[in-house]
Each structure stands twice: as C-alpha cells, then as structure tokens.
Amino acid sequence: MMLKTTLFGKVYQFLDIKEVLAKANEEKSGDNLAMIGASTTEERVAAKIVLSELTIADLRNNPVVDYDKDEVTRVIQDGVDEEIYKKVKSMTIGEFREFLLENTGEEIKAISDGLTSEVIAAVTKLMSNMDLICASRKIINTATCNTTIGTLGTLASRLQPNHPTDNLQGIMASVMEGISYGVGDAVIGLNPAIDSIEGVSNILKAFKDFMNRFKLPTQNCVLAHITTQMEALKNGAPMDLMFQSLAGSEISNRAFGIDVKLLDEGYHLMKTLKSSKGDNFMYFETGQGSELSSAGHNGADQLTMEARCYGLAKRYKPFLVNTVVGFIGPEYLYDGAQVIRAGLEDHFMGKLTGLSMGVDVCYTNHMKADQNDLENLALLLAQANCNYFMGVPGGDDVMLMYQSTSYHDIATLREITNKRPIKEFEMRLNELGIMKDGVLTSTAGNPSLFLNMGV
Template structure:
C-alpha cells in the first residue's frame, strides 16, 4: 500500500505513510505540535481517523514505522509477534478491531489470548479512534496478574508504590516517609526510592535499610532503589538485597540509548535478578517506567507521534516479564502534555495500550508546577484510572515530591480511591495490615495511635538503623 487518503467536507486529505497517518489521527497535544507531526486542523485530524479506521491490521506487519534494520525495538516487535494469536483478528481493519474490543466477545480471557498477536502500533491505532470512556471500558476488561512477595493486578484491587524520596538520600528521612506511607496502607506494589545521586554506595545503603525494615516487620512487599540499571547490576554483584531492578525505557533504540541502556543490558539485569530467587509468590523482578515525550525529548522519535512511540515502549517492557510498569504521565512537562486535559487523555491512553499489550500498568498521576494543570485534574485522572482497573498508583507524602520537585498523588488519595471505588490492597499486604492491627472491622485503615504496633516499634528506633 502506498499512501492513505480520505475526504471531509469535500476536501481530500492524503497521508504519505502509516507513520504520518497515525500522527495526524492523534488527539491534540503540545509534543506532537513541537515535533511538527500533528494534524494541521481538527478537520485534518478527523480525515486521518477516517483513513486510519480502514487500514488493514496486516499492514502494520509489512510497514514498519522505524526501519527493521536500524532499530532493535522494531526487531523485537517483529520477531516476537505471535502469528497464531493474531489469526483471530487478521481479517480486520483498525476500525473493526476497535469495535470488536468494545464488544461482549472481547472478555478478559479473549484479550489475554489476543495480546501476543497485537503489535504496539496496532494498539496505538485503535487508541486514536476511541473516546476516553472507550479506553476505560477496554482496559477494565484486561487482567494482567504478576507477583513477587505480593500479588498484583487482581480484580477489585488497587496497589500503590510508596515513594519515600529524600533530597539528600538521608536514611532517616527515607525511613520516616516509609513509615508514613505504611501507616496509610501504602506500599503493596513496592517501596521504591528515587535516589538523589546514582552513587553505588548510597544505593546499597538504601537497599539494606529498606530490606531490614521489610524483614523486621515481615512486610509482604518488595523494595527497590530506582538507580540506573547498571548500578543495580553492580549492587547485585556486591550482594546487596535487591528485589526489583528498575529502568526507564522508551520506544526506540535511540531513545533507550539516551537512557544509557539497550536490550542486552536489560537482559543482563533481568537474568541477574532472576538468579537471586527472592520472591515468594512469584518471580517477576523488573520495574519499568515510561512517559509520552521521552523519545521526542531525546530527538529519537523518528517522526512518530508521542503516543505511538510510547506504545512501543511497552513491547520493551513485556519482553522482560515485569512486576510493574508505570507511565509518569505528566512528569516530562507542558512541552509534551500542555494541560490537565492532555494529561488526563494521555494517562488513559497509556493505561489502555499497556494493559492490552499484556503489561501490568500503573501510573504516576502527576504534573509539573509549570503545566496548566492542578490537583483537581489529578483527582479526575486517578479516579478514571481506578475505574479502568489500574494496577497501582504512585503515592508520596502530601502529594509533593521534595526531591524530584513535582506534584503526584498522596497517601490520602490512596485511601480515597480504595474507599470510594471499593478496591483493596494486594491480598498478602491486606492480611499483613490486619496482623498489624491497622484495619478495622470494615476493612478501613485505622487512625494511628501510640499503641499501633508498627508505630510503637519505629518510635523505639528500630527503623532508622543502617542495615537493621
């Protein structure tokens, strides 16, 4: 097929290739306009969607958006495509697939079976034909269950990453924030610290402290210091107690290179973490973070729109069977997602694409202080994502990350979501909260008192010791 076209109001629009068609069909966002790939008008955008709806899904298997020989992410997508799983929808167009996904036949089991047969570009294409409620409806049906010491992704559950960052990596400060989150029932997805520096010594100190806390109170969760993957490899080589290995990833080889990684390095880290066998209920050991605009900010988007480039990052993630993946949806800034409306849409897109591709998606529901967004926008997004079956949410003390200097969700927000939408913590973590006398008869987190066992032990100085 050479070129695509459609007519709207008597005007004919043409699109040179699949890459430009996908970009023009995307909802408006500042990053695509910055890259010069966005639709020139709303009519142009609608014309692109009409043309995209008629593209056969098979076309995505023959027309690569980034050349196969020039990009290892493209090679990963093509070489791991499951043709048997694809057979179910091989006769469909993008519009047909969109309609099928919204139908009753596309239940959780059908979507799980189809997932290996879908490429990120196919999923991104259907995303561009969907309203927000469509993204929610399909994602809610997807079920991606993973485990390490807690089981994540089960129906009716919402987990959280407890993010106790500190601007100087002070162990006492990290410990206090960890305590704060645990007392609100946060941390069942991971207790994960973004280090202020990528110092190996600091990384090992933090890993030992967090692991000592986990062991002291027998907490059924996993810990992670979100250092660069090569630092994590070095820490494992030195015997540091490493549960999860973290890395930011993107949808092209060049964008991943800007992060200092490639598929080979990720494979080395995956195999090293697997060899430790530290999990109890599962063996998923990787944690990936993504975000729309990462490829563009590295000048490595190859002319793709940012939502399509983002979807390709999930192919990288699913290759390593991660425990959790999250989009840092508003973190990169207004140059890529200008305001609350764009952030909300992007968060729903990322969750939909990730879940449909078989990735255990969570979200850092966040924004930077120079974006045209506020906490009301984040309330809307976190509520919608929970309705959509989000695996986990990132939570920080008071919504304000004092190290990364951006606004995220708080521990209180987690309580709101679990109460208002009747979702619960991971089962192992929920049982721990009960053992620690932190839940009442209705399953709610109890107000903290001096008699709360966890608090009483910490006040005695047990939590802030280096390595126990």
C-alpha cells in the same frame, strides 16, 4: 492500501502510515512541537477515517521505525505469536475497536500476543476516553514478585519515600508514615538523589531490614540506573525488583544509557541473584515525549512511541510498569486535558500489551494543570482497574519536584471504589491495627507505632 479520504468536499492525502498515525492522534503539544500533528480538527478526523480502514496487517507491515535500523522494532516484531496474528491480520482497526468494546477481557487477552505496538497505538487513537476506560477495565493482568499484584478488587500503591539528600533517617521516616497509611503494597521504591553503588545498597538493605522486622509482605527497589543496580546486586544487596526507564526507540534508549543486550544481562542477573520469590522481578517506567527529548522519535508521534515502550517491556515479564504521565511538562502535554487523555491512553496500551500496568498520576508546576486534574485522572484510572498508583508524602515529591498522588489519595481512592490493598499486605495491616475491614483505623497515619513496637 488507501491513504486518502474526502471530508466536506476536501481530499486529504497522507504520505505513509506514520503520517496517518501522527495526524490521527488527539492533540498533544509534543506532536505540535515536532511539527507532525494534525493542523486542523478536520485533518485529524480525516486521518482517523483512513486509520480505521487500515488492517492489522497494514500496521504490522509498516512499523514507524524500520526493522533493520532499530532493535526495539525487532523485539516487538519477533515477539509476535504468528498463529494468533494470522487469525486477526485482516481485521480493520475500526473493526478491532469494536472487538475490544464488545468482547470479554479473556477474549481480548487471547489475541494480544498477535499484536504489534503500532496496532495497539492505532486502535487507541480511535477510542474516546470512555472507550479506553471500558476496554481497560475488562483486562486483568496479574504478576507475582513476593506478592501478586493486579487481582480484581485490589488497588495497590508504590510507597515513594524520596529524599533530597538520600538521608536514611528521612527516608525511613517517610516509609513508616506511608505504611501507617496502608501504602506500599506494590513496592517500597525510592528514586535516589545520588546514583552510587554504596547508596543504592544501603537503601535496599534498610528497606529489606524494615520489611523483615515488621513482617511486611511487599517488594523493595531503588530506581537507580540499571548498571548501578547490577553492581549492587553483585555485591550482595537484597534486591526484589530491578528498575529501568525505557524509551520506544534504539536511539532514545541509548540516551538512557541502555540497550537490549544490557536489559537482557540485568534480567538474567536478577534471575540468579534476586531476593524475591516470584517470576516477575523487573520494573519499568515510561512517559509520552521522552523520545522527542532525545531526538529519537524518528518522525513518529509520541503516543505510538509510547506504545513501543510497552512492546519492549513485555520481553521481560515485569512485575510493575508505569507511565509517569505528566512529569516532563507542557512541552509534550500542555494542560490537564492532555494529561488526562495521555494517562488513559498509556494505561490502556500497557494493559492491551499484557503488562501489569500502573500510572504515576502527576504534573509539573509549570504545566497548566492542577490538583483537580490529578484527582480526576486518578478516579478515572481507578475505575479502569489500574493496578497501582504512587504514594508520595503530601503528594509533593521533595526530590523530583513534581506533584503526584499522596498517601491520603490512595486511601480515598480505595474507599470510593471499594478496593483493597494486596491481600497479604492488608492482612498484615490488620494485625498491626492500621486497617480493619478494608478501611483505615484511628491508628492510621501514626508512624510512631513502628518506633514503639517491640519487634
């Protein structure tokens, strides 16, 4: 296994594969903060050359966190399909990149179960932004809860009606407005300001009552801690999707108050008590940099740790996964260019892992990014066949205090890319007069229609 190369007459020697992965990553302020990123462009190119010549087996045999020390590593390694792995293990990462760009989505999906997260991270580092879009676009991953997400030609949205005090009237006003713009087919999902069993239960009931009253085929979720949701579920709250934020290491998941045992428990509880119909009923969120925040990155770069989040999520066959790409701030993604790159990376890695992948295209106000950066990334991801985006009133979340995609953005992205909401949801929008032939009508954007209907 060769870990050195000569570039412009200078020899670049790397200590181990973990260092090669870190140095080969596109520049990220988080890797610089951790003092593991490439110090020059030449060093980054040298690391990419070395990485391109390593094999899939080299990456599998050298996870960035030891198997004996980390349960996330164990989940990823133990989940590999050994028969598929044997067929691809001698392929170099450079050859794997060519395979992804030359072959069909079905041919790519046929080998995805033979890959570890480190392999997926490695090939991502060799791809340009256009490469990431080209490969992602071919991979179609669907999942079914009450409805099916991810079918070709659809672009779904999460209706995110957050409120600074969890006032139910305020929340439901946002829900009505969002539905009136054709948003919410992925899920009506709220981040609670207060993590309480009673509050979570009341919001879930309000969402479910609204869905039932207006015959809206979608899913409900309240993004509280998994332990709070489990208690609400045990107490009879109607829950279609169970949520949890994930990290790529055991240390960082402990910082979130979770471990694999708890996730397993939540999954099996949902299997018994969920109010949804399908086999996919979990929802996870991730984001580059969270492991560094909790001192759990184990000396690895943030992209590789993010790939490991998806390896863990895969265990639970989720309906939704999304990276909240620009949420943490400039400590990890400094500006718009880094946010755009990370969003394309994360989406591709989630898809290659086999997940129903969405992106919260967002940025914080102390980051060197703006609305144009947000719109650029959303347009690129829509072309890459991203499963869903967020729908936030005015694009400005008044509880989480960050900028994301608005109800209007979802309608515009669908129009530009000629995509539609999830089929059953669109049919109901047509019946309500909100949409016709895939386009919003003059009735759209008027939430009072739900107050005036005698349903």
